[in-house]
Amino acid sequence: MTAVGIIVEYNPLHNGHVHHYNEAKRLSGAEHAVAVLSGPFLQRGEPGIVSKFARAEMALAMGADLVIELPAAYAVQPAEWFAYGAVSLLHATGVVDSLCFGTESGSLDLLLPLARALSEESQELRERIACHLGEGMNYPAAYSRAAAEAAGLPREESDVLRIIQQPNHTLGLHYLIALNRLDSPIRPLTIPRIHAGYHDQQPSHAAVASATAVRKMILEQGVAAVRPYVPETTFRILDREFREGRGPVTWNSFRGALMHILLTSSPENLAEYHEVTEGLEHRLRKAVFSLKEPNVDELLKALKTKRYTHTKLQRMLAQILLRHTKREMSPGALAKGPGYLRVLGFNGKGQRLLKQMKKTAALPVIVKPSSFEHPQLTLDLRASAAYANVFPHPDTQSMFRDYLEAPIRYTPGNETGALP
Incomplete structure (x- = not known):
């Protein structure tokens, strides 16, 4: 029994993701595919346009056999911790043989040696990062510069700077670093991103658009506009979710909840939340x-400076909204890794994988969150409830779905009706 792992957000799943999935199966030769999926809030600090359950259903409809949730503690994090959490889950299943991810170049030639050099974050590397932050760089630029220097590459115009500042290369590098830190036997594979750039706002191809462009079309033109760019199953799931009042969800859906916290918290209170650093609590109040x-969009514009990326600020707002404290998200706490394998959904082949995982998994496999306790799971359940509370037509069934419903047991053709 062989399985390839993929780390995804599917916000929403589109034709480019189908290409990634098909290539992952082809390159790995695996019989099964295991997807680690972010929950309600995503790596760049954004909420999903539809729920984690709808996005898990999209993954299963595409062909994934088993979908595991990436805990919120890792899902809304810079690349290092996002990658570490997701790779840790795949490693802990004991059934995943390979990991396939997209990169801009489609090559691991530079990333592999760089990952080996950076697998142990030395004191020297941390000092170099701090030095460049002190020069006014934002964190991604400071890390890229320090990494290039630590690897002995030229200070100016080095390939590593160009490469690791690209979004997919950045994540890919940290997937490789995580594999090294875990001493994992999982084999890394990569494919080149095709037709659409990560941040492209408009489609430049008849059938492939970035998730950013797909979301923009949904919000501006309606769901029918994205039909050429997504699988038919994704279209039906999106259409169903929107018709039934479970989306689309955007940052501004949370403006009431977020503004309540900001207006009723002192700067000292705000400073306790993760990602509120370097006096940002005072800048927030102003x-x-x-x-x-x-x-929220206007708030992000008011906060933006050269030092703080839009992504950093979005993640900060997400941490405040979810009330994630610095103590809960400390490097020491995150380094312990996820505490469980939370199953969101599976098909018939995935059910066989779960049976195998009972023998191989290094973490508890959770299908009923109500029967398991863990601090990270508590954060996940709170995030899901807060997310469902801002649906256009909120209902308590959606808010407490984690407690009330079993994982999705996917059967083809079910996307237009109620979930199993």
């Missing part, structure tokens, strides 16, 4: 009072 209306 930015809130400068707004003409309570709008």
Whole structure:
């Protein structure tokens, strides 16, 4: 029994993701595919346009056999911890043989030796990062520069700077670093991203668009506009979710909840939350009072500086919204890794994988969250409830779905009706 792992967000799943899945199966030769899927909030600090359950259903409809949730503690994090959490889950299953991810180049030639050099974050590397932050760089630029220097590459115009500052290369590098740190036997594979750049706002191909472009079309033109760019199953799931009042969800869906926290918290209170660093608690208060209306997009614009990326600020707001503290998200806490394998859904082949995992898994396999306790799971369940609370037509069934319903048992053709 062989299985390839894929680490995904599917916000939403589109034709480019189908290409990645097909290539992952082809390159690995695996019989099964295991997807680690982010929950309600994603790596760049954004909420999913539809729920984790709908996105898990998209993955199963595409062909994934088993979908495992990446805990919120790792899902809304910089590349290092996002990758470490996701790779740790695949490693802990005991059934995944390979990991396939997309990169801009489709090559591991430079990433593999660089990952080996960076697998142990030395004191020297940390000092170099701190030095470049002190020069006014944002964290991604400071890390890239320090990594290039630590690897002995030229300071200016080095390939490593160009490569690891690209979004998929950045994640790919950290997947490889995580594999090294875990001493995992999982074999890394990569494929080149095709037709659409990560941040492309508009489609440049008849059938492939970035998730960013797909979301933009949904919000501006309606779900029918994205039909050429997504599998038919994804289209039906999106259409069903929107018709039944479970989306689309955007950052501004949370403006009331977020503004309540910001308006009723002192700077000292805000400083306790993860990602609120370097005096940002004071900048937050000033930015809130400068707004003409309570709008998250406008708040992000008011907060933006050269030092802080848009992504960093979004993640900070997500951590505040979810009330994730610095103590809960400390490097020491995160380094312990996820504490469980939470199953979101599976098909018939995935059910056989789960049976095998009972013998091989290094972590508890959770199909009923109500019967298991863990601090990370508590954060996951709170995040799901908070997410469902802002649906256009919220209901308590959706808010407490984690407790009330079993994982999705996917059968083809079920996307237009109620979930199993």
